[in-house]
Amino acid sequence: MxxxxxxxxxxxxxxxxxxxxxxxxxxxxxxxxxxxxxxxxxxxxxxxxxxxxxxxxxxxxxxxxxxxxxxxxxxxxxxxxxxxxxxxQAVMRQNGYLFLYEDPDVIPAWQPRRRQELARVWQHAQAAATMQQRVGLPVEVLSPQHVHERWPHLLPDRLTGATWCPTDGFLxxxxxxxxxxxxxxxxxxxxxxxxxxxxxxxxxxxxxxxxxxxxxxxxxxxxxxxxxxxxxxxxxxxxxxxxxSPLKRYLYFLKPAQPVMEAADWQQLPMTIYGVGSHRGAHSRPEQELLLLAWAHETEPETRFNDDDQDRIDPPFRHDNGIDNYGYAILAQVDEFSPLLANAGGLVATTTGFYGATPxxxxxxxxxxxxxxxxxxxxxxxxxxxxxxxxxxxxxxxxxxxxxxxxxxxxxxxxxxxxxxxxxxxxxxxxxxxxxxxxx
Ligand SMILES: Cc1cc2nc3c(=O)[nH]c(=O)nc-3n(C[C@H](O)[C@H](O)[C@H](O)COP(=O)(O)OP(=O)(O)OC[C@H]3O[C@@H](n4cnc5c(N)ncnc54)[C@H](O)[C@@H]3O)c2cc1C
The missing domain is CATH 3.50.50.60 (FAD/NAD(P)-binding domain)
Known part of the structure; x- marks a missing residue:
């Protein structure tokens, strides 16, 4: 029109x-x-x-x-x-987004709330996928085995399923x-x-x-x-x-010590979200030969920030702050789903900025x-x-x-x-x- x-x-x-x-x-x-x-x-x-x-x-x-x-x-x-x-150069690469969901049965019985939460988020994910398909999105619900067959570096053991949309990507x-x-x-x-x-x-x-x-x-x-x-x-x-609310967020970059898969497969890796729910949500995608990693941790709004604070990296969040740093907390999450990626090499850079979050x-x-x-x-x-x-x-x-x-x-x-x-x-x-x- x-x-x-x-x-x-x-x-x-x-x-x-x-x-x-x-x-x-x-x-x-x-x-x-x-x-x-x-x-x-x-x-x-x-x-x-x-x-x-x-x-x-x-x-x-x-x-x-x-x-x-x-x-x-x-x-x-x-x-x-x-x-x-x-x-x-295209402004967008449509490598897809893959949300991994964990099986409540992998959580010990003494954590009933965690098991209930995982069951709930998986139910929500499937309901969301049904709604997304209804409005025309080519999203698929995948079984753990299907995930492993398509992306062999992802282990099926912890998974109850995944949602996958091939038109998603990064800019x-x-x-x-x-x-x-x-x-x-x-x-x-x-x-x-x-x-x-x-x-x-x-x-x-x-x-x-x-x-x-x-x-x-x-x-x-x-x-x-x-x-x-x-x-x-x-x-x-x-x-x-x-x-x-301005909320601090960090990005980490992992450099593989040596290639862990064919270069073409690496370049095609989707944005992968390693579990949804409390203490989960770490995600990664390829950034040329590096792996970009992120996670939205709990933090207080910084309402009095100045422009320079956008690039301020507090010590516990620096990738070179020993193993006691937040980047390794992200890698620990990745490790539960893909030891191959998590142990591929070391973190070589940290960058940061603010989300402008609403309630x-x-x-x-x-x-x-x-x-x-x-x-x-x-x-x-x-x-x-x-x-x-x-x-x-x-x-x-x-x-x-x-x-x-x-x-x-x-x-x-x-x-x-x-x-x-x-x-x-x-x-x-x-x-x-x-x-x-x-x-x-
Ligand atoms: C670590 C991190 C990861 C992110 N990941 C993603 C992602 O995966 N996908 C995604 O879509 N988004 C992501 N975001 C969010 C995304 O980057 C922002 O939502 C987006 O860039 C906002 O763009 P904007 O143009 O609205 O604001 P901004 O880019 O912040 O621009 C606002 C501008 O306003 C100017 N300004 C402020 N006050 C005044 C004033 N009084 N007078 C004149 N100018 C003023 C500032 O100088 C600034 O240039 C991420 C953000 C961060 C920090």
Missing amino acids: ARSSSTGRVVIIGGGATSALIAVRLAERGFHVTVLEKAQPGNGSSSRSAAGIRAQFSTEETVVGMQYSEWWYSHFHDLLRSPADVRQ IPHMIYSEGFRRAKELGVEVQQHTEVIGAVLHADRIHALVTNKGTFEADWFINATNIWAARLSPRIGGMTLPV DANPLIGRDACQQNLVHAAGFSGHGLMHAPITALLVEAILSGDVDSGHVRMPAPFDYATIDLHTFDPGRAFDSSSKEQLVL
Whole structure:
């Protein structure tokens, strides 16, 4: 369906992947767009990401949205009209996501709660797979033997089953925002670096202009795309309180001492999640010749973080802090499912950044409750890169009025589906029943 032209001036605050793809979409639609970034593009989580993309979620809106995102990233270079040299490399590798689930019977009888939890998460996983298949995702439920036959380095012993989606994979983060902003500028978008939003001029439930260190910027619409800074920024510009918690997250890199499988098999390894539930959730994927490892550990929000804290690695989390470090805790989880991978070599690097987490692990995409012309696109937890294409589509729909009773009709080839914007409404009630179950 052709998108009718809109007019109006939009200022997007933030220079990450979310902002880049929103800028392109709005400029294509006819809006006059300015991006304000306090440092330079990629200053936030977009350059510190594990960059996975999956449609295996338990929230139906997200499953639909991520199918769109995977489709969008598979057409990335055509949609952004990338130059020939950039087209040599695809932005996405669809190696698939493999969630492994443990058999409750491997847990000793004296841990009845743990056994019950494992039975429950496997039941949820199968129900989620049924829902995902219903909305068109090619997800499969695999037996332990099937997993072992397909990926011999994974032992079947602890498993009760797995879910596998071959269209999931991982992205090249810097390509998303560098190509996004390149195309945005080609479409007339102004990207102002080193321009920090510090306040706003308000008038009758609306933002009239943003105040920055480089002067004021008037517009008809304002988009808060600052993710981990979103909760700090919103009240400064007259907006609502946002429940976005900056949570520290770490990535580790393992270098095999010698090859543990054929190079082609290594490059095809899926993002593998080694068990779901408490004290589980370690995951890995190939990063060229290295293995990238991660896990979302329990931690307190760091609401007073500064930019440098994004790269701060506390001693217990350093890969070179002896064996008493968090990277080895991740390897210990992997070892229970794949001793071959866990013992393939040593950890050679640690990187870090913040998730912008919300109470139900779903993002905040929608209008502000106080300022009528302020839209938030933030709180993406560990999913902002994969969300960026669908976030851009939803923001465009909100600004253009393409919303019918709170629903946005998806474009072809997904035009059989709609997305209920209430799921992502920044002012929604965060009850536990609507919490995303598959959080990493
Ligand atoms: C370790 C780790 C692993 C992750 N793994 C994944 C994954 O596997 N898959 C996935 O999809 N996502 C993952 N994420 C999350 C993902 O990286 C983020 O959700 C995403 O990058 C958010 O992009 P963004 O553009 O919304 O925000 P950001 O990239 O954080 O950009 C926000 C920008 O706003 C700017 N800004 C802030 N305040 C102001 C202001 N007042 N004025 C002007 N500019 C301002 C900042 O400088 C920053 O550049 C991971 C994140 C981390 C840290």
